[in-house]
Amino acid sequence: MPAVRVEGVSVRRGGTRVLAAVDFEVAAGSVLCLTGENGSGKTTVLRTLTGQVSPSSGRVLIVGEPVDERSPKFRRRLAALLGSVPFSTTMTAREHLTAVAASWGASVRDANASADEVLARLDILDLSDRFPHELSSGQFQLLSLATALARPFEVLVLDEPEQRLDEDRRELLARILTEERARGAAIVVATHSRPLIDELGAAELRLARSPGARDSGMGDTRGPGGDDGRAAA
Numbered sequence: 001m002p003a004v005r006v007e008g009v010s011v012r013r014g015g016t017r018v019l020a021a022v023d024f025e026v027a028a029g030s031v032l033c034l035t036g037e038n039g040s041g042k043t044t045v046l047r048t049l050t051g052q053v054s055p056s057s058g059r060v061l062i063v064g065e066p067v068d069e070r071s072p073k074f075r076r077r078l079a080a081l082l083g084s085v086p087f088s089t090t091m092t093a094r095e096h097l098t099a100v101a102a103s104w105g106a107s108v109r110d111a112n113a114s115a116d117e118v119l120a121r122l123d124i125l126d127l128s129d130r131f132p133h134e135l136s137s138g139q140f141q142l143l144s145l146a147t148a149l150a151r152p153f154e155v156l157v158l159d160e161p162e163q164r165l166d167e168d169r170r171e172l173l174a175r176i177l178t179e180e181r182a183r184g185a186a187i188v189v190a191t192h193s194r195p196l197i198d199e200l201g202a203a204e205l206r207l208a209r210s211p212g213a214r215d216s217g218m219g220d221t222r223g224p225g226g227d228d229g230r231a232a233a
Ligand SMILES: Nc1ncnc2c1ncn2[C@@H]1O[C@H](COP(=O)(O)OP(=O)(O)OP(=O)(O)O)[C@@H](O)[C@H]1O
Pocket: 013, 014, 018, 036, 037, 038, 039, 040, 041, 042, 043, 044, 045, 190
């Protein structure tokens, strides 16, 4: 059973089709990169995985079960970095990550250790005691990524995780995602970064912008194996 299965998923918003039907699967221990021009629907696809957007047609299965963002079982399986993280201005970087780990059941001691581990992994341990507003934009992005990595998941969903990162940090991100893939995670990444895709050696599904008028078929969506809009990773 694939960790992520997307079957004929299309989305309409405000009477307009913003995503043409798309199909793909992501197995445990693999990465799929969604690419395509601005507005082609990458974030929309990711939101159907998290439950923030309901498909107008088709269905999404996460580890064989429908998306249910209210279900603790579903939420434990899927971590996402989609949009901005609502950080507190009165909690440090370490305190945020400790709170995330504790909210998933870690003891205070384990949550503290987990926070330091993820800070070190992202090479921002020296920033542990900073408030979020005391970080540079790239450092803030690393802390945002840390909130997703500090909690359990089988499926990791990331929207343009490379944004604001310099080349060294992007390579670090690729190494971390490669480690998570080796651990067995299924990872879906929307990205504009060709270097990141290459560093991950990931399968790619390129979405084509979907004028609302086109209501059938796969449009110009291409998978790594061809032009039929299907992909597997
Ligand atoms: N809340 C909304 N209401 C109506 N249309 C929306 C809404 N959110 C997004 N869209 C439209 O859906 C389409 C796909 O947007 P989406 O954010 O998924 O694209 P994207 O591929 O992630 O783009 P980018 O590369 O710019 O991040 C766009 O045409 C966008 O204008």
